[in-house]
Amino acid sequence: MTVMSTPTRRRLSDAPFLAAATGASPKRRPVWFMRQAGRSLPEYREVRAGVGMLESCFDPELVCEITMQPIRRHGVDAAILFSDIVVPLKAAGIDLDIVPGVGPVVAAPVRSTADVRALPRLRHEQVGAVAEGVRLLVAELGDTPLIGFAGAPFTLASYLVEGGPSKNHERTKAMMLADPGTWHELLGVLTDITIEFLRAQLAAGVDAMQLFDSWAGALSLAQYREFVLPHSERVFAEVAAAAGPELPRIHFGVGTGELLGAMGEAGADVVGVDWRVPLTEAVRRVGPGKALQGNLDPATLFAGPEVLEREVRRIAHEADEAITLGAAGHIFNLGHGVLPDTDPGAITATVELIHSLPV
Secondary structure (H helix, E strand, O other): OOOOOOOOOOOOOOOHHHHHHOOOOOOOOOEOOOOOOOOOOHHHHHHHOOOOHHHHHOOHHHHHHHHHHHHHHHOOOOEEOOOOOOHHHHHHOOOEEEEOOOEEEEOOOOOOHHHHHOOOOOOHHHHHHHHHHHHHHHHHOOOOOEEEEEEOHHHHHHHHHHOOOOOOOHHHHHHHHHOHHHHHHHHHHHHHHHHHHHHHHHHHOOOEEEEEOOOHHHOOHHHHHHHOHHHHHHHHHHHHHHHOOOOOEEEEOOOOHHHHHHHHHOOOOEEEOOOOOOHHHHHHHHOOOOEEEEEEOHHHHHOOHHHHHHHHHHHHHHHHHHHHOOOOOEEEEEOOOOOOOOOHHHHHHHHHHHHHOOO
16 A cells, blocks of 8 residues: 555635534534536536446546536535546446446456456556646635545445445345455455545645445444444545544435434544434434534435425524534535436535525
8 A cells, every 4th residue: 555644634624614613603604516517517417418427427627617617606615526436446447337227337246256356456556647637726716625535445345246236235145144254355355446436636735525225235243333434434544544633534325214323423523324314313323422424315416495494494493402412513415416407506506505504
């Protein structure tokens, strides 16, 4: 693994997103949206015309442009690096592609110990284009923080073992339960890849990081603790060692209400909450001392201005209550990503409303 010194961070102590993430008092309610850069924006569709997803993720100038688009249009309080969770796998040399309408598809699924041991490792220089995209963004973003991200080892494993997206994750769970030795060896490799990918982003200057364990909600709490948590803990520990404890670390998964407490133990400063669990309940499950992020249902952006305002105000009220119950802060977000057919005007209006609410 590449050894790097702790990078010099930008001085963004007044940024509302960073204040809320670290337990300070933000000057306004911070908000950003998962998938805020993407198909909901006509300017995104224009620059991506004829350019494949993975090709886009390895083009530094395009990464910078796409990441900046929602900052310009919506005025959100943080940018998130335009990338994909399978980018480090592709960079390492694993044969996969992102098929439109399907998602990541792996040419040779991992099904045995031999398959695991044949997996390539990621070298820092293989994601040099991503790091260059980060450097371009740091130069352009001004006072807006940049969030780096990676897919968590379990979610990466689910794609490799299944060969693509899966509703039931049956092959993944079968390996996990029937062959735990191979499973932990696989997650060890993927943890190394994830750490190297994040270290490249950290060295280039990201201001925070988010670990997406998109499919962890398919697991029971016992399964998560035994087969996933130790590997996610190592990711967060290595990020803290590389960047220092002051860099905010966010942990997020979909349908992970029953796992929130354990996910909070992995080492994040901020725990993402989807729309299924109220923030006041989430703080009880996560425990005091950590900030929460979320948790507007993405479908609410289709329901019209009156409903949207009502729901935004409800979540803001829940967030205030959660802080009185011990949450370190709150970052407004969706409970998952912006849906492709979302009206960009609804997103902008939501940001304006959130910023108008008293802190």
